[in-house]
Amino acid sequence: MALPRLLALLMASSCHCLEMCCRAFQKGAELREALRRWRRPSERPKLISISGRAPGRNNLMCERCGVGLYAPPARSFCQECPEGSTPSADRTTCEDCPMMHYSVSGMDERLPCNLPLAVVDNRCVWWHLPLLALGLGALGVCSGLVFFWIHSRKAKTKNIERILEEVYMELWDEQPNTLDAYSKKLYGLGLRKVNFDQHISGMRALQSQRAGVSIGYLLSADFAQLAIQRTGKDDPTFTDMKTCFWLSEDPIGEDIICPRDGRPGCALVDWIPRRERREQTHFMSWTWKYSLQQVRSALGTFQENLVGPCYFFMCFFANNQYRILVEESSSGSDNLEEVFETNLKRIGRMVAILDTWDQPTYLTRVWTVYEQFVASTIQIEATVGRCWNHPSFPKLGSFAAFWKVEFIMPKDASDHMQRQIAQGSDGIDEVIEAISQVDSEEAKAWSIQDEIKVKSLIQDSVGFDHVDAHVTNVMIGWIGGVVRQTCRELLDRARYEKVLKKRDRRQAAGDQRRKRMSL
Known part of the structure; x- marks a missing residue:
């Protein structure tokens, strides 16, 4: 009984094991078939990755990208960031390293590269230092050479x-x-030689334009003899000299090359001895109607108180009269505004010569009236010369004043004005009345062309009345200064005479005492 049941139980177990084996075999076959299908790419299932993720090793699910990797959306695999960048926090993109930082493959960190090292091609290098030093050295050498060349x-x-x-x-x-x-x-x-020659030509031209005649030459016997011989008169006017100097058969300076334009025919200042010409220091305002002795007498008075060299811009000498009078290719009024004002400002001092105080010719000539007006408006520097010239009276020097022009006259005219002023109020009024007769509209010039040009300038600018009033004020201011100076000199003279009288009285008293003692 027991044996049959045992056999039956063994048979049942064997059948169950056999069934399990069959099932296992069947599953193994299915797995092998599935592996064969997996190895075929066309039958492999595709996974869609999420940003920052990629299919895992078994391709069954997406995994977060690893260190140093990133995956953009719809990308089926993770990849490394380019050099100089690292993955972002969500690993969906790469971010560039900031300045002075670099990246290392397989790392998320941005490594610093501190000075003096430098980042070159995502490398923290040192080899640039010798190159930099070499470059700086070369730059220094080049800079030194350039500086030396410039210096x-x-x-x-x-x-x-x-x-x-x-x-x-x-x-x-x-x-x-x-x-x-x-x-x-x-x-x-x-x-270069050509540049040197150009410089020399320019210097000669400039010197010719700026050359003034010395006061010594104007007072010299040579100039007086030249004027007398040419004109045949003992005391010729400068108008007489004009005719004999330039309108005769042998004009002065005809064969001398003018430095200003390189043509024959020069200014008188280029003809006189070189020692008598230098840079202009004074502008002379005068008229050609004056005689030689009038000018020489006035300049002789002026020279007594002169300090330093004196070279005049005197139109008779400075302008090229050969061009103006002989060729008639230019006139004294050419570029009047520029030439006259430029010369006056450059020279800075004016000396005005009056032939007399009683109805002076100076105030009837349009050129001199215009010169006075311009000189007073641009406010050039001036002083007032000493007017007392008594031989027994000691020189007291010059009296400085804030006037625009220095007026001088021949000695006879100056002495006459001194005597007139010494008469008191009536004499002073007469002098002021005489020098106040300014009428620029009726003033004349030798050249009608010059007269028209100068009067046009006056009329188009401020008008004749304004010029007349302005010049009159200048003349009255001059007389006022002369009156003050005369009073001072008369007072000093009186004191001097008083001292002399007191000395004489003391000397006489002493002589009397000695005489009594001797008795």
Whole structure:
């Protein structure tokens, strides 16, 4: 009984094991078939990744990208960021490293690269330091060379300018060999011959335009003899000289090249001896109607109190009268506004010569009236000369005043005005009345062209009445200064005479005492 049941139980167990084995075999076959299908890409299932994730190793689910990796949306795998960038926090993109930082493959960190190192191609390197030092050294050498070249060029330029200034001063007394030594120096400094010649021509032209005649030459016997011989008169006027100097058969300066335009026919200032011409220091306001002795007498009075050299811009000498009178190719009023005002401002001092105080010719000429007006409006510097010229009276110097022009007269006219002022109020009123007769509208000029031009300038600017009033005030101001100066000099003279009388009385008293003692 027991044996059959045991056999039956064994049979049942065997059947169950066999069934389990069959099932296991069947599942194994299914797995093998599934693996074969998995190995076929066309039958493999596709997983769509989420941003920052990618299919895992078993392709059954998406996993977060690892360190240093990122996955954009719809990308089925994770990848490394390019050099110089690291994955973002959600690993969906890459972010560039900030300045002075770099990245390393397989890392999320941005590593700093501190000075003096530098980031080059996502590398923190040091080899740039020698190159930088070499570059800075080369730059320093180049800068030094450039600086040396600029400094050398500036030094040469300064030397050239300094030598040219010396040449300019030497040209006033130019001799045949004056330029030889200077030309060698300038050629050695790199100045070309053509430029040197241009500089010399420009200097000669400038000196000709700015040259003034010395007061010594105007007072010299040579000029007086020239004027007397040419005119045949003992005391010719400058109008007489004009005819004999330039409108005769042999005009003065006809064969001399003018430095200003390079043509024959020069200004009188280029004809006189070189020692008698220098840079202008005073502007002379006068008329050609004056006689030689009137001008010489006035300048002689002026010279007594003169300090320093004196070279006049005197139109008779300074303007090229050969062009104006002989060729008639220019006139005294050409570019009047620019030339006259420029010269007056550059020179800075005016000396006005009056032939007399009683109805002076000076106030009837349009040129001199215009010169007075311009001089007073641009406010040039001036002083008032000493007017008392008694030989027994000591020189007291000049009396400075804030007037625009220095007026001078021949000695006879000056003495006459002194006597008139010394008469008191009536005499002063008479002098003021005489010098107040200014009428620019009726003033005349030798050249009708000049007269029209000057009057047009006056009329188009401020008008004749304004000019008349302005010049009258200037003349009255001058007389006021002369009156003050005369009073001061008379007072000083009275004191001086008082001292002399007191000294004489003391001397006489002493003589009497000695005489009594001797008795």
